[in-house]
Amino acid sequence: MIARILHEGQYELPPSALAHLRQMDDELMDRLTAGDEDGFCARRDALLALVRSEGRMLPDDALQESDLVLPPADLTLEEARRLFTQHA
């Protein structure tokens, strides 16, 4: 499974990491809904840290499609909120 952290790069992750990622994503959503900026940032950092520690970074010359796209490390609560109001 390949996950891209926006503005950072792609990581190859074992499929087993997905369940944990989803759980952390749920917590992140929860903080977003609650409008809790500090909690949101802490969980965003934790989610990305998990990808970095569990995954292996793909070399810069890799040209592969990602299965998952994760927000950039400096995504703000406000920006995250806008993601849900704009059209995909």
Added chain:
Amino acid sequence: MGLMSRMSTIFKSKVSAALDAAEDPRQTLDYSYERQMEMLQQVKRSLADAVTARKQIELQKVRLQGDMDKYQGEAEAALKAGREDLARQALERKAALKAQSDGLDGQIAELKAQEDKMEENARRLETKIAAFRAQKEVIKAQYTTAQAQVKMGEASTGLSEELADVGLSVQRAQDKTERMRARAQAIDELTDKGVLDDALAAPGDDPVERELRKTQQASQVEDDLQALKAKIGAGEQK
């Protein structure tokens, strides 16, 4: 729906929009390559913009420091003339400028971080472009084989992802630089008019923080005043 899946959906739609642009898959390769070169130029421009904005803010900080020194001098002169009220006024202005100047430090650091990120982006993109250029011609030459077609699809998607990612980061960086530039300009205008105050409270500031800052500024004014009195007193005793 979670943030991850929302982000993935939005991002993938940007990628497929880019891929749909060309009909013949072989054209997609050339088109992608051109887009990549354009994107690299954009990253470099955005890097240059961030550097310019940072230099402007650094200059502004120098100007603020000059104004602060001026008010300090005025306060001293006023106190020597026995006008504590005027001295206090001058020190209040100086404290307000100090708060702005401290705020600029944060902006300078933020812009510097952005420059580093853009440099890293440009480096990564250059590597990808080189890899893609090498693969592109090989794949085109073998286009008739099914395997090459699959490979081409993969390379194009991978590349388009990179383009969409870099495009997004350039957009965010430009927005941020623009916001800081606008704020710096507003400070300049207000300083020129001599009405610099809470109009430029940092974004996200709540009333409590504002009050707290006022209190800190007030105590700074008192400290400065006492220090000046001591200095002048010491001078007189000599």
